[in-house]
Amino acid sequence: MSSDYPGNPGYDVHALSGAYAVDALDDLERAAFERHLAECPECRAEVASLREAAGTLAETTAVEPPAALRDRVLAGIATTRPLPPEAPAPVSLASRRPRRRVNLLVAAAAAVLAVGGGAVLWQQPWQESSQAPSAVEAVLSAADAKRSSLDFDGGARATLVHSDSVGRAVLVTEKMPPPPPGKVYQVWLDQPGKGMVSAGLMPVREDQRVLLAGDAATATAAGITVEPEGGSDKPTSDPIALFDFGRKA
Amino acid sequence: MDHIRPVGAGAPSPEEGAPGAGPEPSDLAELLRLSARGDEQAFARLYDATAARVFGLAVRVVRDPAQAEEVTQEAFLEIWRTASRFAPDKGSPLGWLLTITHRKAVDRVRSAEAATRRDATYHEQNQPVEHDSTAEAAHASLEAHRVRGALAALTEVQREAVGLAYLGGYTHTEVATMLDLPVGTAKTRIRDGLIRLRDAMGVGS
Numbered sequence: 001m002s003s004d005y006p007g008n009p010g011y012d013v014h015a016l017s018g019a020y021a022v023d024a025l026d027d028l029e030r031a032a033f034e035r036h037l038a039e040c041p042e043c044r045a046e047v048a049s050l051r052e053a054a055g056t057l058a059e060t061t062a063v064e065p066p067a068a069l070r071d072r073v074l075a076g077i078a079t080t081r082p083l084p085p086e087a088p089a090p091v092s093l094a095s096r097r098p099r100r101r102v103n104l105l106v107a108a109a110a111a112v113l114a115v116g117g118g119a120v121l122w123q124q125p126w127q128e129s130s131q132a133p134s135a136v137e138a139v140l141s142a143a144d145a146k147r148s149s150l151d152f153d154g155g156a157r158a159t160l161v162h163s164d165s166v167g168r169a170v171l172v173t174e175k176m177p178p179p180p181p182g183k184v185y186q187v188w189l190d191q192p193g194k195g196m197v198s199a200g201l202m203p204v205r206e207d208q209r210v211l212l213a214g215d216a217a218t219a220t221a222a223g224i225t226v227e228p229e230g231g232s233d234k235p236t237s238d239p240i241a242l243f244d245f246g247r248k249a
Numbered sequence: 250m251d252h253i254r255p256v257g258a259g260a261p262s263p264e265e266g267a268p269g270a271g272p273e274p275s276d277l278a279e280l281l282r283l284s285a286r287g288d289e290q291a292f293a294r295l296y297d298a299t300a301a302r303v304f305g306l307a308v309r310v311v312r313d314p315a316q317a318e319e320v321t322q323e324a325f326l327e328i329w330r331t332a333s334r335f336a337p338d339k340g341s342p343l344g345w346l347l348t349i350t351h352r353k354a355v356d357r358v359r360s361a362e363a364a365t366r367r368d369a370t371y372h373e374q375n376q377p378v379e380h381d382s383t384a385e386a387a388h389a390s391l392e393a394h395r396v397r398g399a400l401a402a403l404t405e406v407q408r409e410a411v412g413l414a415y416l417g418g419y420t421h422t423e424v425a426t427m428l429d430l431p432v433g434t435a436k437t438r439i440r441d442g443l444i445r446l447r448d449a450m451g452v453g454s
């Protein structure tokens with residue numbers, strides 16, 4: 001776009017703090033700045049203070065919402081479980097295995113992915129929760145929802161929740177670092193007879209809940225791999241995380 | 250300055266000395282703490298204390314009231330779900346709520362279809378802010394008055410850049426184009442403007 005872009009000489013990443021604080025960076029810049037934030041306490045402090053400053057502008061735009069919205073919000077929370085605090089972080093594992101700790105960008109020995117043969121159709125990119133809140137909520141609040149979590153070095157966590165009754169799976173990530181430059185995280189469902197089928201690309205954001213494309217009721221596992229930008233038709237690297245749905249027993 | 254008219258719009262009518270004006274930040278923190286334990290009544294009070302600012306911000310960014318309601322609902326659900334992750338040492342409860350709201354509102358307008366709609370309505374904005382006559386509303390208008398005063402500390406181009414980025418939901422690249430600025434200049438104006446606003450409001454440092 002211009003010389004003022006990540007990777008070009010003279011690019012000052014610190015100067016993005018203000019635009020980052022008001023969500024005014026594009027995805028590429030945001031990923032670059034979040035990598036920088038991880039190692040720059042000054043920028044972290046500045047972003048926090050500038051977010052406070054920006055928030056004061058909301059005083060000038062206040063509008064009372066319709067009363068019906070209050071009812072919908074309160075009905076929504078009544079069926080949603082608050083997350084536990086991060087520190088003790090109790091995690092209920094669907095398969096009762098101990099939590100595995102893997103290095104995020106190095107293929108974990110524990111996570112061996114069997115890639116089945118067969119043509120794989122490109123699936124739609126996965127939907128973000130903001131576009132499909134009802135399906136995400138349906139999975140998370142389903143009576144038969146099963147969860148398993150993986151912790152990564154550096155404090156990131158990925159939790160896979162699937163519900164056979166809803167037939168969908170949701171990936172919840174916390175503190176997920178951005179993928180390496182030129183790479184994306186891609187999510188897969190292991191479908192009997194088809195192998196790993198793409199369930200979408202992961203948007204670059206630390207904390208999110210995303211609905212996986214594809215039928216989770218037939219899948220036997222879900223995995224995350226690091227793929228070249230744009231994604232792949234089938235996994236080209238070992239998974240950084242693999243969630244077994246525990247159907248083989 | 251037309252771009253940022255909504256910031257200065259509406260007659261500020263500070264009602265001095267309104268008793269019991271608005272919940273203190275510490276109260277919001279307490280309500281968040283209780284919400285994290287699943288206390289729905291505490292969350293309802295949190296909603297009542299903040300919904301006008303959350304919804305107003307969503308409306309201002311996405312423009313379409315129906316979509317703003319969806320954004321507001323998503324934001325509050327996220328706030329409920331992640332209340333235990335609020336870190337009081339990193340910012341105010343309200344700042345945290347609005348950060349979540351803003352992110353969701355921006356996600357919404359950056360989807361291609363929403364962008365089309367938004368461009369069409371960009372110049373026909375100006376939704377008057379109506380407050381009812383509760384103590385909270387009086388508090389809110391006082392705060393709004395303070396913010397408008399603080400915005401005077403910004404240069405015009407800083408004010409426009411901050412307004413387009415935060416209230417308009419535009420990227421700094423888009424802001425640069427809209428204000429005829431070199432790309433690198435817009436992000437600097439946004440940052441400098443926010444720093445001045447922060448210092449004038451005495452928040453977050």
Ligand SMILES: [Zn+2]
Binds near residue numbers: 013014036
């Ligand atoms: Zn920095």
